[in-house]
Amino acid sequence: MKPFAYERPHDAAGAVATVTADPDAAFLAGGTNLVDHLKLGLAAPSTLVDVTGLTSTEITDLPEGGLRIGAGVRNADFAADERVRARYPALAHALLAGASGQLRNMATTGGNLLQRTRCVYFQDLTTPCNKREPGSGCSALDGWARHHAVLGATHEPADVACVATHPSDMAVALVALEAQVRVLGRDGERAIPLTDLHRLPGDDPTRDTTLAHGELITAVDLPASPIAAHSTYRKVRDRASYAFALVSVAAALAVDDGGTITDARVALGGVAHVPWRATAAESALVGAPATDDTYRAAARAELVDARPVESPRGGTAFKLPLVTATLAAALRGLAENSAQEAR
Amino acid sequence: MKLDLTLTVDGHHHSLTVDTRTTVLDALREHLDITSPKKGCDHGQCGACTVLLDGRRTLSCLSLAVAHDGAEITTADGLAPDGELHPLQQAFVDHDAYQCGYCTPGQICSAVGMLDEAAHGAPSVVTDDLTGDVRLDRAEIAERLSGNLCRCGAYAHIVDAVEQVAR
Numbered sequence: 001m002k003p004f005a006y007e008r009p010h011d012a013a014g015a016v017a018t019v020t021a022d023p024d025a026a027f028l029a030g031g032t033n034l035v036d037h038l039k040l041g042l043a044a045p046s047t048l049v050d051v052t053g054l055t056s057t058e059i060t061d062l063p064e065g066g067l068r069i070g071a072g073v074r075n076a077d078f079a080a081d082e083r084v085r086a087r088y089p090a091l092a093h094a095l096l097a098g099a100s101g102q103l104r105n106m107a108t109t110g111g112n113l114l115q116r117t118r119c120v121y122f123q124d125l126t127t128p129c130n131k132r133e134p135g136s137g138c139s140a141l142d143g144w145a146r147h148h149a150v151l152g153a154t155h156e157p158a159d160v161a162c163v164a165t166h167p168s169d170m171a172v173a174l175v176a177l178e179a180q181v182r183v184l185g186r187d188g189e190r191a192i193p194l195t196d197l198h199r200l201p202g203d204d205p206t207r208d209t210t211l212a213h214g215e216l217i218t219a220v221d222l223p224a225s226p227i228a229a230h231s232t233y234r235k236v237r238d239r240a241s242y243a244f245a246l247v248s249v250a251a252a253l254a255v256d257d258g259g260t261i262t263d264a265r266v267a268l269g270g271v272a273h274v275p276w277r278a279t280a281a282e283s284a285l286v287g288a289p290a291t292d293d294t295y296r297a298a299a300r301a302e303l304v305d306a307r308p309v310e311s312p313r314g315g316t317a318f319k320l321p322l323v324t325a326t327l328a329a330a331l332r333g334l335a336e337n338s339a340q341e342a343r
Numbered sequence: 344m345k346l347d348l349t350l351t352v353d354g355h356h357h358s359l360t361v362d363t364r365t366t367v368l369d370a371l372r373e374h375l376d377i378t379s380p381k382k383g384c385d386h387g388q389c390g391a392c393t394v395l396l397d398g399r400r401t402l403s404c405l406s407l408a409v410a411h412d413g414a415e416i417t418t419a420d421g422l423a424p425d426g427e428l429h430p431l432q433q434a435f436v437d438h439d440a441y442q443c444g445y446c447t448p449g450q451i452c453s454a455v456g457m458l459d460e461a462a463h464g465a466p467s468v469v470t471d472d473l474t475g476d477v478r479l480d481r482a483e484i485a486e487r488l489s490g491n492l493c494r495c496g497a498y499a500h501i502v503d504a505v506e507q508v509a510r
Contacts, residue, residue, distance in 0.1 A: 005344045006363040006409045028410065035366070035405045036386050048363070050410050076399075080465040085473040096468035100490020101457055102390060105399045106406070241468075241489035 002044040012054045012184055012216060019049050020186050020214030027051050027216060029072065029111040032103050037116070041125050042132065055110065055218050059083065065224030071110030071217045075099070075170065078109060088222060090231035090250045094173035097235045100242050110217035113171055113181070113197065116208060117164035117273075118244055120144060131205040135159045145309040147244060150319045151272040152200040155307065162205030163309050163316075165270055166198060167244050169235060172269035174220065175277050176250035177228050182219040185212060191221065198274035208273075227252045227263050230338055234330040235269070236322060245270035247322045253334040255290045261335075262286065266327065268302070271319060278302045281327065290335040292328055299324035348412035352377055353421025361408050368392045368403035371418070379420035379448045383492070390491035393449040393456075394418050400456025402490075419448030422455065431455055434504035442495030450491045454505050457487045461509070479509040 009015045019025045024046035028034060037043035056070025059081050067083060078084060079095035099107065107115075121127045121139035128137035138161035140148050145163065153163040171194070179194045197209050211217075222228075231252035237243040248269035254262045264285040266278040281298040288294040303324070308317040344363045349356065352375060359374050368385075371377040371394070383391030385404045392404040395417040403416075422429035428436070431451050441447045461477045469486045470477060477483070484505045485498070493501065 001364045003344060004363055006346060006407070028407070031407060031410065032387060032402075032405050035407060038364070039386065048407075052410065076460070076465065080460075080463070082474070085466065089473055092466065092473050093468060096466065096470075100390065101460065101487055102393055102400045102402045102453065102490045103387065103405075105456075106401055241486050 001038050001041075004038075004045050005047040006050065007047055008050045008052075009054065012051065012218060015049050015051050015054055016184055016186060016214055016216050018047070019216075022046055023213060025049055029108040030074070030106040032099070032107045033111065033115040040123055042123065051216065055216070062221060062224075067222045069109050069220045069222065071108060071219055073109045074105055075107045075109070075112060076101070076104040078170075079104065086229070088173070088177055088228045088231065090228070090233045090252065091170070091173040091177060091222075093233035094169040094235075094248075094250060097233060097248075098169040109170075109220055112168055113194075113217060113220075114209065115168060118147065118167045119164040122164060130160055130162050131164060131201070134204075134206055138162055140164070140311070141309060142311050143313055145311040145314045145316055147246065147270065148309045148316050149272050150303070150306045150308045150316050150323075151268075151276055153273065153307065153309075154201045154203070154205065160201070160203045160205060162201035162273065164201070164205070164273055166208075166272065166274055168275065169233070169245060169248060169269060171198070171275040172248055172267045173231075173233050173250040174222075175275040176252060176265045176267035177225060177231065178223055178265070180221040180223075181217055182221065183211060183215050184218045185215040189218065194220070194275075195277050201273050205273075225252075227254050227265060230254060230334055231265070232330055232334055234326055234333075236326055247271060247319055247326050249323075249326045249330045251327070251330045251334060253285075253290070253331055253338065255335050255338045259290050261288055261290050261294070266298070266302075268323060268327075271323060280304070285331070290331075292332065295328035295331045296324055298331075299327045346409045348409060350375075350408075350411070350413075351415045353416070353418055354424065363407070363409050365408045366404050367394070367396070367401075367406040367408050367411055367414075367416070370408040371403065371416070377418060377420065379418045380452075381445055381448060383446065383449075388492070389446070389449075390453055391446050391449040393452045393491065395452055395456055398459070400453050417452070419451045422451065429455070430508050431458075431504065434507045435501075437507065438500045438504040440500040440504040441493075441497050446491060446493045450488070450493070450501055453488055453491045454508075458505075458509060461487070479506070481506065484509065
């Protein structure tokens with residue numbers, strides 16, 4: 001681990017000023033990903049600027065009925081909040097499906113959004129990786145590809161290829177529930193849809209987000225949403241607990257008395273460089289009967305441009321039927337719940 | 344860069360000077376000779392380093408000491424201050440909930456923290472009704488302790504031990 005300075009500014013604006021002024025400085029919050037990166041040699045900041053206590057650790061009601069989650073709220077407290085459990089069950093489920101009890105006590109809302117991919121090649125300094133070392137190549141393309149992308153990845157040219165996935169569960173539910181992120185920069189605070197925070201690798205896989213260096217997430221806003229109370233999160237992984245998603249689905253569904261879908265929200269995890277809002281699936285669902293055929297057609301619509309990794313040592317083609325089955329299972333469960341409530 | 348800090352560990356006050364790179368785990372083991380928290384993976388994947396930090400179960404290997412100046416830490420050792428075993432420690436003995444014992448201090452700190460979380464109504468991903476009461480059955484205990492690995496595979500007895508105290 002390279003030596004670094006440690007600072008604890010008096011307020012968030014001071015933290016932003018310090019990091020903005022030093023291209024090698026980094027924010028520290030829960031540290032669950034960054035401290036690991038220090039040990040792995042993936043990160044070598046000049047200065048760690050501790051923002052613990054500088055952003056809110058509270059969940060507050062918004063005037064229009066939504067919730068504001070301070071960036072410093074720990075994942076465990078976020079999941080346990082009674083308003084979140086009752087009004088945004090997909091989000092509580094997603095938070096609880098992530099990491100372990102200890103990590104959820106440490107990890108913050110802001111840090112969870114900014115965690116980096118767990119691609120084994122990104123984390124292994126001895127292998128080529130365009131995200132870690134621009135132009136070196138992508139080892140996953142002909143390597144051990146399993147947790148990698150099927151949507152929105154860059155397969156070529158070789159010097160910018162990246163098939164990494166975003167690892168967060170929480171972010172998938174937040175994207176489905178149309179959250180906004182509040183960001184503090186040198187010129188003040190701004191709000192952006194969460195779908196605009198993360199970015200596809202494009203021709204620069206080194207950048208995970210659209211944030212400028214020194215910009216700090218201060219809060220996440222959840223809009224009031226009747227459909228969110230009928231939401232769920234379904235995660236498929238290699239072991240029953242404490243593992244990253246192979247595929248996950250966050251979904252919310254409204255079905256009328258005649259069994260027709262009137263509204264839908266769908267996001268996918270484990271399939272892309274971003275938590276993937278599945279707008280094509282949503283369009284295919286609304287107005288259609290709440291049946292398995294509809295759910296599968298919605299998955300097919302979303303996967304029309306899918307391109308799995310086809311590596312001699314594994315690949316991600318298995319994710320295409322897995323997305324379809326997981327999405328169908330999630331929607332089937334939601335439709336059954338609303339039918340039971342109608343009775 | 345070195346910084347001064349204080350830690351209260353198992354009721355004892357300590358002042359120390361550490362390099363900023365020092366984790367809480369290394370501060371405890373290498374600076375204070377408190378060796379009940381164990382270094383397993385040192386990457387937050389095994390849970391052997393679990394301590395109660397300001398009352399919550401925490402991975403000491405992923406916590407920088409300088410970021411926890413003034414913290415109150417309880418280790419498995421501190422759960423038995425006068426040699427009298429904590430009910431969970433006694434339950435581990437009663438149920439033979441270990442083989443080599445290396446993961447045990449982390450398992451016990453994690454279980455103490457977990458029981459406190461459940462007592463405050465925190466759900467888990469296997470809780471059927473997110474807004475209902477928490478009942479710690481075997482599936483709940485296994486899920487809530489999934490951050491603690493046991494390479495000997497003593498899981499069945501660990502769940503027995505925790506179940507005894509959870510009742």
